Amino acid sequence: MPQADELRMVDGDLERDGWCEALYRDGDRLVGALTINSQSVVMKYRRQIVQGTSWRDAL
Template sequence: MICDATLATGLPGVYAAGDVAQGAAAARHALDPAAARPLVPVPYFWSDWYGHRIQFVGTPRAEEVVVAVPAEAGFTALYRRGDRIVGAFTVDRPREIMKYRRRVAARGSWAEAVAFAATTTTAA
């Protein structure tokens, strides 16, 4: 079924939800269609390779990339365009990636993202 950016299908009161649609957003929009706003999804992928979890959110198109290496396993790379974080790549840092995803979705500040990385890693 085809839907618009608010997950509306074109049939009154019917919204898309499932594997590729955001169920919580569909429910909010179905309960209050007048407050429905277009969704702007943040690209995300992950893979497990040779015992390591690789995850990426956002876009790699950036003006600057900063790599931070934690005291323990893995690393984080942050992607900047202007004064905003636009992407994050992590290896073996699964607890951090969704925090960066929220920052990318909110068009978060680059300075705040780097400051957060500094609390969990050592900048390199």
């Protein structure tokens, strides 16, 4: 798990939908992402993390 100031569920509900996405924030930057049964978006988040995307833009 990345060093983070906040972990926020941003989409889906594991119990209801069977998938979910969560993002990790450190300062004003996206620093991590967790996806469960949502593989199609993991590469988008990976790209944003490498590019240093702001938290606001990531949301």
